[in-house]
Amino acid sequence: MGTPEVFDFVVIGAGPVGENFAQYATEGTDLTAVLIEQELVGGECSYWACMPSKALLRPIEVETTAQHLPGVRGAELDPEALLARRDDWVSHYDDTGQVDWAEGAGIRVIRGVGRLSGERQVTVETADRMVVLEARQAVVLATGSEAVVPEVYAASAPWGSRDATGVREVPARLAIVGGGVVACEAAVWMNALGSEVTMLVRGDRLLPRTEPFASDLVRDALVDSGIDVRLEADVSECRRDDARDAGVGRIHGGEVQLTVAGDEVVVDELLVATGRQPRLADVGLETVGLEPRGIADRPDWLVLVGDVSGEAPLTHWGKYRARVLGEQLAARAEGRPEPVAPDEVPVPQVVFTDPQVASVGLTEEAARKACANVVVAKVDWSSAGGAALLRDDATGAAQIVVDRASGCVVGATFVGSGAGELIHAATIAVAGRVPVHVLRHAVPSYPTASELWLRLLESLPQDLRRGTVGAQD
């Protein structure tokens, strides 16, 4: 295998997070990084997750919006063109552009499976040989996450999120197990593509990590669009003849028969969307005396970032952490003062259903646990003319959660058309700890959906708005 090739940073996994880490750890320095990738540079997000799903969802949202805008006639979905758009946005599963970007930034790319093989050492299994690498500063695991498939479905070769985003054959009847983000978003595009969709949700609401009012609004919208949403629907059995891997996005066998709370549900395909877990298996942890469960107790030279870290499994969050860590480790390597990041940074998320659910920071329930005294303001989506103008069937709501002691917004949730583009204002307010009496002077333009902020601030008690608040009730 020869003498190890030495880099400052050896990064296993070239998803968005690995790429960002390598960029920020080397930019403007003499430090070197290598990215090891077993599939496509750009990772799950670029080819099988964020990009294809959003490429599919946007035309659907535009079409349904157009149907509720008097003055527009003839907006119609073209399924073939929709799938072609998806293929364009995933660059036809070709990562040349991202490899060129990495190499242009001075980052080496090695294709193969990377595994730890000793302290600061990684061995890469490429198509034709083993390559040994050594990290002067750190080995960075950015290996992402993998879907968790409950045992009951394992023998039925169900669809995973890759099949849903990479759909080629549209099943006439599709059951989706799960009520999280993947399940809700996939239900929208599979329904629009013509599947008769049944959602089998174990819990008593969709999107269990968001505000309950958001769960209700999304459920109502999914039901209105013709989706059968079944809550508290436990699947006890799953049978399928001729289960096989027919390729990504193709139907994986015969009919699927599910026993759901005593009822039989028969479908042509089953999508299992029951969550993801950090991809820590088969990365060679045992070679340095570690195992996935004890990963928190690892040496300084081994860094985890992105989905594999167990933090919020979101591209923007992983990339943020990669930027921060990259800059910090570069500074440490060069003996410069390390840039400091705040201890608490709020995590935003947008669920691209219709209506969209955009949230940041704490939910009301979490805020009540974290703060002694919390004030909540909630308004209807159509309370602001600019929001109502976006489509004539506008439904939704906006909510902010304010910590009375500091007068600052600690959480916000917007549910409505285009809500995703509104959330950054809330993120700035929460991250910047801007008191609401100051936010009053951030004037939203008329008539934009941002005027929801006016309505929200007007709903707060006067003392909070005026900034005369103490720690009183």
Ligand SMILES: Cc1cc2nc3c(=O)[nH]c(=O)nc-3n(C[C@H](O)[C@H](O)[C@H](O)COP(=O)(O)OP(=O)(O)OC[C@H]3O[C@@H](n4cnc5c(N)ncnc54)[C@H](O)[C@@H]3O)c2cc1C
């Ligand atoms: C259907 C779906 C839709 C999503 N939509 C959104 C969205 O709209 N917005 C959002 O913020 N998040 C979204 N996410 C989450 C997002 O995809 C992840 O948070 C993001 O991809 C994490 O980036 P990452 O770089 O940590 O991991 P990944 O993107 O998974 O990249 C990890 C890379 O490491 C490689 N790898 C793993 N092990 C090895 C190894 N041993 N050797 C070499 N290479 C290896 C993998 O091949 C992969 O390319 C979505 C997820 C799903 C499933």
Ligand SMILES: NC(=O)c1ccc[n+]([C@@H]2O[C@H](COP(=O)([O-])OP(=O)(O)OC[C@H]3O[C@@H](n4cnc5c(N)ncnc54)[C@H](O)[C@@H]3O)[C@@H](O)[C@H]2O)c1
């Ligand atoms: N727009 C976005 O930002 C976006 C889109 C898609 C995915 N993602 C990310 O990907 C991650 C994974 O998404 P996901 O939807 O797979 O996970 P999730 O954690 O959001 O939802 C999992 C769902 O499956 C249910 N579930 C878990 N185990 C089950 C079981 N044994 N039987 C039946 N139901 C079960 C849960 O109750 C929950 O409803 C998310 O956490 C999210 O951060 C983000």
